[in-house]
Amino acid sequence: MARTEYYDDPAAPVPNSLVVAASAAVFDDSGRLLLQRRTDNGLWAMPGGGMEIDESLPEAAVREVREETGFDVQVTGLIGTYTDARHVIAYSDGEVRRQFNICFRAVLVGGELRVSGESHEVRWFTSAELDGLSMHHTQRLRVDHAVKGGLPHLG
Template sequence: MARTEYYDDPDAPEPNSLVVAASAVVADGQGRILLQRRRDNGLWALPGGGMDMAESLPGAAVREVKEETGLDVEITGLVGTYTDPKHVIAYTDGEVRRQFNVCFTARVTGGRLAISDESAELRFVAREDLEALPMHHTQRLRLRHFLDGRAEPYLG
């Protein structure tokens, strides 16, 4: 299923769902950040997705990283909360969501990189190479907040 992301677009469709989601910034020992190129829109993004009813948000982040990348992680901190009502995601099945995302930091504890049905490509990316990748600006915002080394999480 394909998706289109809108931001502050008067022509964006009206949301018909609100989804609670978690994502994770997973950095390796060299400070490179794990990113996936999504199959549904071709853009690079942090691993993440919707929370299931029977799990916590940190648990959702751990599960999504495993499902999308093959890596086992543990949560180590919080980058921030991302709830901008101007960000709308439309899917080809008719769902138009507004997403409430909590972005965590995490470290690898096991597993091995493996492409999933959601990821077309996986890569640990050096800080200086991030700008060259096609990415929605809401993902860049999370990365910037992580890379800034903020003392407090972003609340937005």
């Protein structure tokens, strides 16, 4: 299913859903950040996705990382809340989603790297390697907050 992201765009379609989602900024022992290149838009992003009815947001982040990258992680903190109404995501099936994402900090605890149906590629990046990557600017905001640290983003 294809995905198109809009930000502060008057031509964006009107949202018809709000999905609670979790993502994770996963760091390894060397301080590298785990990212995936998504199949639905070709852009780099942190692993993440919608929360299931029977799980917490941190559990959703852990599950999504495992499903999308093959790695097991432990949530250690909060990067921020990302609920900007100007960010709209349209899917080819007609769903138009308003952004609602809670991004957690996590560390690697096991598993093996693999791609999934949602990722073309999964890789670890040093902070110096992040600048040249193709990613939506709302994802770049999360990456910047994760790498720089500090108080959780509230937005």
